[in-house]
Amino acid sequence: MRGGARENAGQNRVSPDKKKIAKSIHVSPHLFNKIQELEIDGYDSFSSKCQYLIEEGYEAIQMHNHKDNVDSLTFIDLFAGVGGIRKGFEDKNTKCVFSSEWDKFSVKTYEANYGDIPFGDITKIDERDIPRHDVLLAGFPCQPFSNIGKREGFGHETQGTLFFDVLRILKYHMPKMFLLENVPGLLTIQNGETFKIILDNLEELGYSVFFDVLDAQNFGLAQVRKRVVIVGFHPDLNVSTFAFPQGNTENRVPVSSILENNPKGYSISEHLQQSYLFKKNDGKPQVVDSNSTIQVKTLVASYHKIQRLTGTFVKGGDTGLRLFSELECKRLMGFPDDFIIPVSRTQMYRQMGNSVAVPMIREVANAMKEEYQMAQQDKKVGVSYA
Numbered sequence: 001m002r003g004g005a006r007e008n009a010g011q012n013r014v015s016p017d018k019k020k021i022a023k024s025i026h027v028s029p030h031l032f033n034k035i036q037e038l039e040i041d042g043y044d045s046f047s048s049k050c051q052y053l054i055e056e057g058y059e060a061i062q063m064h065n066h067k068d069n070v071d072s073l074t075f076i077d078l079f080a081g082v083g084g085i086r087k088g089f090e091d092k093n094t095k096c097v098f099s100s101e102w103d104k105f106s107v108k109t110y111e112a113n114y115g116d117i118p119f120g121d122i123t124k125i126d127e128r129d130i131p132r133h134d135v136l137l138a139g140f141p142c143q144p145f146s147n148i149g150k151r152e153g154f155g156h157e158t159q160g161t162l163f164f165d166v167l168r169i170l171k172y173h174m175p176k177m178f179l180l181e182n183v184p185g186l187l188t189i190q191n192g193e194t195f196k197i198i199l200d201n202l203e204e205l206g207y208s209v210f211f212d213v214l215d216a217q218n219f220g221l222a223q224v225r226k227r228v229v230i231v232g233f234h235p236d237l238n239v240s241t242f243a244f245p246q247g248n249t250e251n252r253v254p255v256s257s258i259l260e261n262n263p264k265g266y267s268i269s270e271h272l273q274q275s276y277l278f279k280k281n282d283g284k285p286q287v288v289d290s291n292s293t294i295q296v297k298t299l300v301a302s303y304h305k306i307q308r309l310t311g312t313f314v315k316g317g318d319t320g321l322r323l324f325s326e327l328e329c330k331r332l333m334g335f336p337d338d339f340i341i342p343v344s345r346t347q348m349y350r351q352m353g354n355s356v357a358v359p360m361i362r363e364v365a366n367a368m369k370e371e372y373q374m375a376q377q378d379k380k381v382g383v384s385y386a
């Protein structure tokens with residue numbers, strides 16, 4: 001990774017021993033002259049040229065070693081949250097080389113589970129400072145593009161949106177594949193104009209792009225959770241079709257199977273129940289118990305704000321009604337029971353509600369990896385779909 005002088009550069013924080021490290025490099029006079037004479041765009045000083053060359057060399061060696069194993073894939077995790085997409089994509093043949101997330105509470109959970117501290121605001125990170133990678137993963141926030149270009153005087157219709165940041169990183173690195181995830185509303189905002197711009201821009205880069213709306217309840221979760229998933233394959237891979245896994249609509253998991261037996265500390269006070277949840281003529285919340293066979297409503301980031309009646313509540317406990325527990329939230333989203341959540345209750349609900357259905361992403365990831373393997377084999381034997 002190019003770590004040098006730019007703000008936010010490099011995966012590791014700059015150590016206080018920077019000066020000492022800088023002094024420890026030795027080059028022969030001959031090499032010194034060669035480097036001095038070398039013209040590298042944007043790198044004028046001897047030191048910056050050295051840094052550039054070392055990092056290029058380092059990455060080339062990494063890539064070379066990596067290429068020996070077609071099964072292994074490096075990936076980056078953007079808008080990482082608590083790493084739900086990473087959880088679904090990562091396996092023994094993949095390696096995360098960069099992540100970005102600006103929310104300090106999500107970063108805490110991310111670090112506790114993956115040992116990496118994500119970089120912050122992606123809009124401030126130069127794409128050249130991101131390591132090369134095979135796969136880009138991003139659950140970018142949904143923003144309409146309407147008139148942004150005109151209003152802000154930007155040169156590109158997506159500029160000023162977070163999708164623009166995904167696009168500029170894709171354009172610079174051209175990874176072999178990408179996986180983007182979003183709410184289904186992305187398909188319809190601005191009468192579909194925003195989504196069309198997204199697809200057009202991805203295709204303009206040459207990628208074969210596919211998308212589908214998938215529902216977590218078909219992937220072994222006791223929750224209705226529809227999300228649009230967009231995947232893309234590098235033009236060199238010649239991928240012309242991609243079949244999204246659809247899961248299993250026959251054997252759905254009942255919510256009763258993920259419930260704990262009276263977990264402590266999740267009760268909803270009688271006052272809150274009377275004044276908000278069961279207020280007359282104000283709709284009724286979904287209430288489940290240990291006999292419920294349904295799949296519950298989508299877990300949203302504001303679930304804990306029960307005044308909004310956005311959720312599903314569980315019968316039982318001291319007051320007769322409670323919120324889903326932390327363990328139940330993890331199970332609803334498909335995280336393992338031992339996933340660490342080192343933040344407050346409020347943050348836990350927000351993080352789980354913002355995350356992804358892990359098994360659903362895993363199935364899409366597996367299909368992508370298979371497609372990639374097939375494309376690699378076809379390339380080896382010279383098969384062309386042209």
Ligand SMILES: C[S@@+](CC[C@H](N)C(=O)[O-])C[C@H]1O[C@@H](n2cnc3c(N)ncnc32)[C@H](O)[C@@H]1O
Binds near residue numbers: 081082103141354356
């Ligand atoms: C929909 S959530 C994605 C959650 C993630 N897929 C997961 O599994 O937890 C979008 C995330 O993008 C982060 N985010 C928004 N703007 C950002 C920015 N400019 N730089 C970095 N992260 C950002 C938010 O804090 C949020 O965690």
